[in-house]
Amino acid sequence: EMYNAFYYLSNMFYISRTAFDTPSSPLVYLPRAPASSRSRPTGESMKAYRIADSVYALHADIDSHDLFEGIWPIPHGVSLNSYIVKGEKTALIDLVRDWCEAPKVLAAELAELGIDLAKVDYLILNHMEPDHTGWLGPLKQVTRGFELVATPKALRLAKSFFGLDESFCTLHPVKSGDRIDLGKGKVLRFEEIPHVHWPETMATYEESSRTLFPCDAFGSFGAIREEAPFDDQLSESELAFFEEEAVRYFANIVVAFSGPVKKALEKIDTLDIRILAPGHGIVWRKNPGRIVELYRRLAAWSSAPTxxxxxxxxxxxxxxxxxxxxxxxxxxxxxxxxxxxxxxxxxxxxxxxxxxxxxxxxxxxxxxxxxxxxxxxxxxxxxxxxxxxxxxxxxxxxxxxxxxxxxxxxxxxxxxxxxxxxxxxxxxxxxxxxxxxxxxxxxxxxxxxxxxxxxxxxxxxxxxxxxxxxxxx
Missing domain, CATH: 3.40.50.360 (Flavodoxin domain)
Known part of the structure; x- marks a missing residue:
């Protein structure tokens, strides 16, 4: 836990702004993305997308020379994804950090849905890394009184790094199998998937729409085209691009935790998943099994013939x-x-x-x-x-x-x-x-x-x- 706390602190700063640039050479691999995968200019607004009945995706695309986690180049950008589930009560799943005006984009998308951030009932944090929680501190100036839902380890981190207490929000710890009924048939179920890739990580499953929100699991690098945030809206070459970026994302961030990934897959295999909505990358609604099976192969490749x-x-x-x-x-x-x-x-x-x-x-x-x-x-x-x-x-x-x-x-x-x-x-x-x-x-x-x-x-x-x-x- 001390290691992960230090890792968390180091990620809070993202101090490097070095561009990735490989000199031209006939004997050097130069990765390039199809033109359609390039992200829009910083600060340009996107719109919220309906995933299922009363379930929405919010995307903030990052087009920056910053290195992801201060380490990894993202020449084709990356998306920061949050989600809304509306029943009688409203849940916001995962946040963004103040990076290329991402909070401004998220706020505009919430307003488009007619959602007042001050009236969100539940904030679900699947994972405490800064790109999913960095907005939590400034949120104190906007709203109070909601329930912050996370694993016990995640709540300890939240209290330590953001100074959260009951005057700001109610801390609501959950473990595998716990549920929250939002009303109108919307039920959230939680599954702990520790060390994918931090020890406090969990996934959230909305039972009526059969949508899995796994945060960093099943994620990829690469910004999302505004008109095509779903797998069924992309050509095969565009899907192949996101799969290649998923391989790089896994190899850079997750591969050292391939054992926990395999255990997480065993849990996820028990769920009836119709839609898979990760914290980075496209939403898989036509064939979520495609990205699940890719991650299964990647986890095996870490230690076996590939x-x-x-x-x-x-x-x-x-x-x-x-x-x-x-x-x-x-x-x-x-x-x-x-x-x-x-x-x-x-x-x-x-x-x-x-x-x-x-x-x-x-x-x-x-x-x-x-x-x-x-x-x-x-x-x-x-x-x-x-x-x-x-x-x-x-x-x-x-x-x-x-x-x-x-x-x-x-x-x-x-x-x-x-x-x-x-x-x-x-x-x-x-x-x-x-x-x-x-x-x-x-x-x-x-x-x-x-x-x-x-x-x-x-x-x-x-x-x-x-x-x-x-x-x-």
Whole structure:
């Protein structure tokens, strides 16, 4: 709990305003979004959307060079979603933070629905991270007397960070299976889903419409087009974009908690879900099972063989490393599998995590340097360990041409440094048997890549088609 409190405090500030910008290179992966996914200018109003009878979605889209959580790039924006359920009483589910005028947008959408914020009966907080609670402090100036509904752990955080007491609102703790009857057939049921991705997290389920409000669970990066907030309003390519952003969101924020995600899925599987309304991303009303099954695969991918894909991480200069990198690409192409190519440190770790999560195989391309494993590659491997992405097959190659016999010493030191990081995080990565031969020519890298593919396919993966992500996709 102390760790999560510190994490919460660090997220309260969002101090970084660094834009994500990857230099153009034929050997660097440059993620781009379809034009239709770009968000509107900051402060432009949106409208509230009816999800079901007396159930509404409120969206505030963020188009900013800020980093999400102060860490993750959001070049295509992100949505902050709140929801209204109206019976005889009114419940507001989750808030926003003061980011790109999001509170102003939310207030305008509430006014559009004819809802006076001062007359909301229940404020449901599924999750206490600042992007869902940051407006709670200023709310003191607008309304009092409502019931704040959350798990006991969440209420302790709310009292600590926002100074809440009974003079402001009634604190209403709930646990799994508890219900609140709003009247007119609207009943909210609560299910605790701890560590998805904070320990206090819960999901809210509206029984009559069969709508699940899981906050960060099943979320994604990417701003929402005003005219298309639902899955059934998007083309297949637009859905694929949000799914890719969901993979990156999961890899960046949730993957280290894949065990709790699996337990949460067991609870959610007992619910009859017709609509899934997350805290970030589109609302799934046609096929909510699509995003649920994606999260199920992602949780499994953290520690088990995934897709028959390879991620190549390399560092150094293109004149020296380029031919070896190309040999690896050619080796993957020869076997018909997808390869994701990332040059570090140019590529943000956000995209590296996403690629490695979906890849069963990893290749490390290491230049000759003073350190056996140059710091950009060491940091990337360390981050993969911290995120608990385990069970990959891999090999590495060292650009040591012309350095014999020093190349053998460098190879041994490099192997020891990689093994140290793998052991530190108990990553259970399996190196190819012949990976550590210090004669890493283009032919060696080409053949090793083909051997890696054979290992992946022998492990049960289904052979796919080539989709080389080099340059703009």
């Amino acid at each position: 897709e028959p894909e390879i991620t190549l991480l390399w560092s150094g200069t293109e004149p020296s490393m380029g031919p070896l990198v190309k040999a690896a690409i050619d080796g993957a192409r020869a076997e018909g599998v997808q390869i994701h190519v990332h040059k570090v440190p140019e590529t943000h770790i956000s995209y590296i995590l996403s690629s490695v999560l979906r890849s069963s195989g990893v290749i490390l391309g290491v230049p000759y340097a003073r350190d056996p494993l140059p710091s950009p590659l060491a940091h990337a491997l360390d981050d993969l360990g911290r995120k608990r992405i385990t069970g990959r097959k891999f090999f590495w190659f060292l650009q040591g041409k012309g350095l014999e016999p020093e190349g053998e010493r460098l190879s041994e030191a490099l192997e020891a440094e990689i093994d140290r990081i793998l052991e530190k995080y108990q990553m259970r990565w399996e190196a190819l048997e012949s990976a550590h031969i210090p004669r890493h020519t283009e032919e060696f890298v080409y053949q090793q890549t083909r051997a890696l593919v054979m290992e992946l396919l022998a492990g049960g993966a289904i052979k796919g088609h080539v989709q080389e992500l080099v340059g703009a996709p």
